[in-house]
Amino acid sequence: MASKRDYYEVLEISKNASADEIKKAYRKLAVKYHPDKNPGDDEAEAKFKEAAEAYETLSNPEKKVRYDQYGHSAEGMGGFGGFSGGGMSMEDIFSHFGDIFGGGFSSGANFGGGSRTRTTVGSNLRVRIKVTLKEMYEGGLRTIKVKRQKLVEGLTTKTCPNCKGSGVEVRVVNTMFGQMQSQTTCSQCEGTGKIADNIPAGADKFGLKKVDEEITINIPAGAREGIQLSMRGKGNDAPFGGVPGDLLVVIEEEKHPDFEREGDNIHRALYISFAEAVLGTSKEVEAVVGKVKIKVDAGTQSGKILRLAGKGIPRLEGSGRGDMYVHINVWTPQELTPEQRQFFEGQLEGGQMTPQPTGKEKSFFDKVKDFFN
Ligand SMILES: [Zn+2]
Structure with missing residues (x-):
């Protein structure tokens, strides 16, 4: 940390650079050290991260004021939060500054070399239920019917031939900075890296089928209009069976004639x-x-x-x-x-x-x- 370079020095700008100049300077460096342009180059990756960290602070007016006043020591004061000091991951960088990179560069899905096993995640399921005042008073169990996507039995899969299992498609695109590689989610497997080998009847291409299921939920005593109960893993199953989503139950109060x-x-x-x-x-x-x-x-x-x-x-x-x-x-x-x-x-x-x-x-x-x- 002691050898941390000054952020203005990192971005090669003067201390009174405008917000626009800061952005331009960062964009220039981000393009120069972009991992796609420098595959396997650790030094470039370090510079890429260093520039992102500098930009993260200097592009935020509040953080910039503190940095201008206290320098890197301000980072220990809790004002910077997030990623400074500990360094930003590639995913942080792409998710935070996706706008800087323009079309296609925001995914960052597959940095860090080679393909990795992807865990698919099911979507959350949201239902609303009417609850009587008496149920809200007493609390208790209630069995509700939900339509959820469930992984069918007997599904077999194979590696996606389009992306070879990486879940991303790499394309070469022409940008204002010259030719660059862009990564997008694979259109064939939608990022899962797998495709179904045989699709059992009634299932979609991810092996999911809508089924009616009864789920018992616990309504807490004192429940009121608008609260949301969440049941982990009771939402939709994930494509090819990863981590299922959650079931979110929103409580609506049924009007009582007397109360x-x-x-x-x-x-x-x-x-x-x-x-x-x-x-x-x-x-x-x-x-x-x-x-x-x-x-x-x-x-x-x-x-x-x-x-x-x-x-x-x-x-x-x-x-x-x-x-x-x-x-x-x-x-x-x-x-x-x-x-x-x-x-x-x-x-x-x-x-x-x-x-x-x-x-x-x-x-x-x-x-x-x-x-x-
Ligand atoms: Zn694919």
């Missing part, structure tokens, strides 16, 4: 009669699971909200449960018997039922505010 969920809290309405509001009562109301007893005090106003601590949904992160809120609504009778009518008419004249707020009743707006605090 409204707000985070881990649940809300429900409760209608009581005029007489119950006046005289007080106790009620048993449905919770998400089971029932809860609540006491309605005499003289309860419509709109009162009762909080039942810990009767909400279990917390997915952390412990405990949210709360349950019961919104009391006093039902005003709409049809009266002649006797009832006479009774209420008497009250109008007597004036006992005239509203007499004490000011201690929380206003509608206060209640709303309480919820969101």
Whole structure:
């Protein structure tokens, strides 16, 4: 590390080179030391990496400022991250600066000499499932049906004749820097290096066939809308059987007719009669699971909200449960018997039922505010 060259020196530019000049300088060196042009030349490869590392820092405004101020010692400060110091791999270089190399040079799939065994990877499978509030409350197992690509039995393969198993096609292309080799993914085997020898019925050229499969997933207690459960290896099988993809299950909340969920809290309405509001009562109301007893005090106003601590949904992160809120609504009778009518008419004249707020009743707006605090 002590002998590390100055990045400006590496790119052969002055300290006040513009972003454009930095890019041009790097492009020039990248072309000069490109591994395709210098097969088996370790020194060229080292220079190629050195230039990429210099460019990685100097092309990033934030890193450049730190480098200008502290030089290579800034790299120990954690500000550089990633690949500096430890050196970048060829794959890093091609994946990060693919735009510099232009058409075809970004793959970098096969650097480091010779062909190597490729591991194919299956694609992820994403499904959405509707989950009831009760299932979210209790958690539990659920078996779902998925259509996934599965590797068929009895598939035999042979080395791809087009790329000889390397998975890449090498072509000579004319660029503004002269003739260069370009590597692209083999069109015949799509980079796998293999082709099927015999394709069993119903399978595609990679030996994959769509099948219906039942998979049991575990819905955690406290699950909520939008969370994603991932099941490693339960996605699509890989071409010719490599590493299968994952199954991603996205949870959707099924609307409950009586409950409204707000985070881990649940809300429900409760209608009581005029007489119950006046005289007080106790009620048993449905919770998400089971029932809860609540006491309605005499003289309860419509709109009162009762909080039942810990009767909400279990917390997915952390412990405990949210709360349950019961919104009391006093039902005003709409049809009266002649006797009832006479009774209420008497009250109008007597004036006992005239509203007499004490000011201690929380206003509608206060209640709303309480919820969101
Ligand atoms: Zn091939």
